[in-house]
Ligand SMILES: NC(=O)c1ccc[n+]([C@@H]2O[C@H](COP(=O)([O-])OP(=O)(O)OC[C@H]3O[C@@H](n4cnc5c(N)ncnc54)[C@H](O)[C@@H]3O)[C@@H](O)[C@H]2O)c1
């Protein structure tokens with residue numbers, strides 16, 4: 001595999017009134033980024049020129065009308081509309097919501113057509129993107145519909161990975177949504193993603209309990225005993241190394257999470273509070289389980305600091321690196337899986353390396 005090959009990286013602009021434009025431009029201010037990817041930003045010249053001037057960022061880009069005109073090794077801006085939205089940093093506007101959806105739709109079309117290899121999305125505001133034509137609580141559900149498949153919200157860094165059994169649903173709907181089928185599907189998705197996307201050979205997965213203290217043998221709720229435990233036993237029997245349910249309250253503070261390749265949390269805040277507390281600024285939101293690769297930073301529109309030049313761009317930069325790494329890992333995994341001779345060779349080389357190391 002040619003690791004110097006440039007990956008075509010589609011980028012949706014997100015909410016232009018948030019910190020998306022700033023973190024995108026800051027990421028590509030470093031010219032070394034163009035050595036391994038060609039960014040294709042779905043927005044417009046005027047939008048990017050405004051952001052560039054506002055933040056005084058010194059970069060050059062190439063404006064094009066369609067993706068077929070993209071120039072490799074340059075930052076490309078694909079013009080998505082004749083109209084330029086008014087940029088009002090920190091404000092939730094209908095215009096910005098519409099533009100964010102348009103950018104996402106254009107980027108997803110390019111992804112589906114194979115015109116870009118991966119997608120990195122800048123943050124949207126989940127409220128102003130809603131309309132008759134777009135009713136999704138976020139990118140994850142939209143991408144699951146567009147790309148076909150069951151998506152898994154998987155928050156990742158090199159040393160901590162947290163997946164979710166349920167994601168953007170109200171807390172009063174969590175318990176009834178956690179069925180044996182859902183648990184089975186999500187554990188398998190985490191397992192398969194660890195193997196194919198992150199190249200973990202024999203993943204160990206921890207499942208967090210739903211109720212306080214995992215229900216304490218039914219004293220505080222039945223779901224852990226009746227739903228989680230039987231599925232854990234069944235999957236373990238099938239060869240998937242899944243353990244738990246673990247009491248969620250002490251799982252991270254005790255450092256227990258370090259013994260596992262991934263943790264599966266029952267609901268959004270149970271997983272994302274420890275994840276963002278331990279790794280805010282480095283974390284990546286990866287939509288696993290789909291045919292195509294999509295990542296985003298671990299933060300939202302951050303209206304409170306938008307336009308002030310205070311946004312930390314490292315999580316967006318990580319989202320770029322992670323998308324590229326997963327794309328390469330998948331290709332390598334698929335090549336090796338399709339060719340048993342190569343697989344044996346890789347195994348022998350691995351053994352040899354270990355002997356020498
Ligand atoms: N991928 C996405 O599109 C995505 C992700 C998360 C939240 N959101 C949406 O964003 C909106 C705002 O959400 P929120 O307030 O819960 O979360 P947020 O991440 O926008 O902000 C939370 C806090 O973190 C700070 N912060 C966020 N990013 C930062 C950065 N890069 N550098 C420095 N400080 C940063 C903010 O100033 C704020 O204090 C909501 O509509 C939410 O749904 C979108």
Ligand SMILES: N[C@H](C(=O)O)[C@H](O)COP(=O)(O)O
Pocket residue numbers: 137138139140141272285296297298299
């Ligand atoms: N739950 C995500 C987070 O807090 O990072 C976020 O809201 C993004 O969701 P989508 O990827 O579905 O837009």
